[in-house]
Amino acid sequence: MPKIIGKSVTVVQDGGLCIDEFAGNVATKDDTLSIARVVVSKPASEPWLTLDYDEWICVVRGKLNCIMATCCQRCGPLVSHVPKGVMGSGCGQWRSLLPPTFEADGGFTHATAVAERLIETANHFYTSSQGDWICLELSKEALKKVGIITRFEEAKPVGDTATGTQWSSWVCPHIFGGIPTQLSGIVTNIYPMKRDSEGTFLSIEGVSK
Structure with missing residues (x-):
């Protein structure tokens, strides 16, 4: 029996x-490794965590x-939808793209690392x-x-619009800052979004059909 x-x-x-933590932020003042013993005497849950280690x-x-394995929700590239017109705003090398609800949302830019959610979230919010x-x-x-x-x-939520009722298991990347679009390497691809006459988002060229 291990001891x-x-x-x-x-x-x-x-x-x-x-x-009870044996190694980690509290026990050893080291955030690169966490070793702990967890005892659950009745059903319990933990809040969402953002870890820089496995x-x-x-x-x-x-x-x-597990509601959903979070790895598959973190491993894809970050993608954020924005109005095409905002790419021309700002000036100089340090131009930073901020969504309209940036301050109301708490100072972050919404994004996803799951490409399949792009159309659903666009139609829900925009x-x-x-x-x-x-x-x-x-x-x-x-x-x-x-x-x-x-x-x-x-x-x-995005502004005053609440999240979808089926999104409780989602893990989403929130970018705490604007997007400095003119700095090399920040924006790696740009994909046009297709809409119908009613404003519904239909597809994203190069991402979804």
């Missing part, structure tokens, strides 16, 4: 959930229910808008180099 050696620090003690879970007894739209494929690494951080979180 845990070393000291631990209790980092969570909430009802039926207890987490997380491995070993279930010793009982079972763990059918009342006018004009042509495009999708920008973005480099998370290039954004980070200029100080713009991406966090993977639960789906959030």
Whole structure:
């Protein structure tokens, strides 16, 4: 029978959930590795997490229910839909593209790493808008180099429009800053979006049919 050696620090003690950390931010002041023992005495859940390392879970007894594996929601390229006209706004090398609801939404730009969701989210949030739209494929690494951080979180409203009723399991990239479109390497592809006369988004050239 394996035996845990070393000291631990209790980092969570909430009802039926207890987490004792052996290595990590609290126990060893190191955020590159997390080792913890979790005891669940009654059904419990954890909030969305944004990790910069892989997380491995070993279930010793009982079972763990995952709503959806988050890896597939994080691994694709970042894509954000924007009105085509905004690409011409701003001036100079440091032009930064900000969505209309940037401040109301908490200072971030909405995006997705799951291409199949682009049409659904566009029709949920933007059918009342006018004009042509495009999708920008973005480099998370290039954004980070200029100080713009991406966090993977639960789906959030756009302005006054709530999220879809079936999106509770979604993990979405939120880009905390504008998009500096003229800096090399930030925008890696631009895809035109096709709409019908009613404003419904139909497809994205090069992404969906």
